[in-house]
Amino acid sequence: MALPKLYMFDASPPSRSVLLTAKALGITLDLIRLNLTKADHLTPEYLKMNPQHTVPTLDDNGIIIWDSHAINIYLVTKYGKDSFLYPEDPYKRAVINQRLHFDSGILFPAVLKVIMLFVRGQANSVPAEKAAEIQEAYEFLEKFLEDRQWMACDNVTLADFSLISSVTTADVLVPVDQSRFSKLNTWIKRAEGLPYYEANKHGLNIFRKRIEGLFSS
Structure with a gap:
């Protein structure tokens, strides 16, 4: 096959x-x-x-x-050989699903709005109101991490894979303030330590170079 x-x-x-x-x-x-x-x-x-x-x-x-x-x-x-990344427990799965919906409904759309402004040549910096949307998303993510190391459970899950790709992209546009979002920054570093993080890093570097080119133009 x-x-x-x-x-x-x-x-x-x-x-x-x-x-x-x-x-x-x-x-x-x-x-x-x-x-x-x-x-x-x-x-x-x-x-x-x-x-x-x-x-x-x-x-x-x-x-x-x-x-x-x-x-x-x-x-x-x-x-999957097991349900580690997407546990069968109804509550854990519900929390993961909520985080996935947060990514698709809140965080990624806020990031995409800015990206489309750049793609259409309508901006070469992040408008204040768009930056505020992303900052608000960071605030929610910081709260998600109040009592756990990962976004949904005590271990890494699919929620982390979706959110780390979006958060690291957002960070290129609106940097995650280390003092204001300490838990979020720690989570980013924890995700960067995963043995398969390289799968996010390559495309992120491509995105960063393109945005830096726009910022410097």
Whole structure:
């Protein structure tokens, strides 16, 4: 059977969260890198798979799934040797799901708004009101970490994979203040120490270089 295909974009936080999940599970994916500037995500073939034309999209031998959170749950459910990253306990799973919804509904949209301003040439710095949205998200994340080392449980879970890719991207745009968000900073460093963190680092560096180029122009 062929390897699952992941249609992705290196700088994309959602794509990087799937790479983290795959690395943690020991899954090898066939990575198909899309060039969004050339509208690879708008071809008839891609739209047939994913009418929302988002990245990433997973093609697991004809099983098509998009949205990184759905992909990650699918991967750990199908390929995970245990439920460590997505525990079966109803309460733990509910907390993880809440954090995933926080990423998809609050944090990542706030980051994406700024990115799209840059992509459209409408800004080369972060507007104050957009920075305030990201700072508010940081405040919630700091509270999530009040009684735990990881975002949802006592151990790393899928919630951390989604949030670390988004938070480190947001940090490029609106730096996480170390004195104001000490727990969040400690969590970032803890995630950076994971043996598979390199899966996030490569694309993050690409994103950082592009943003730094805009800031300096």
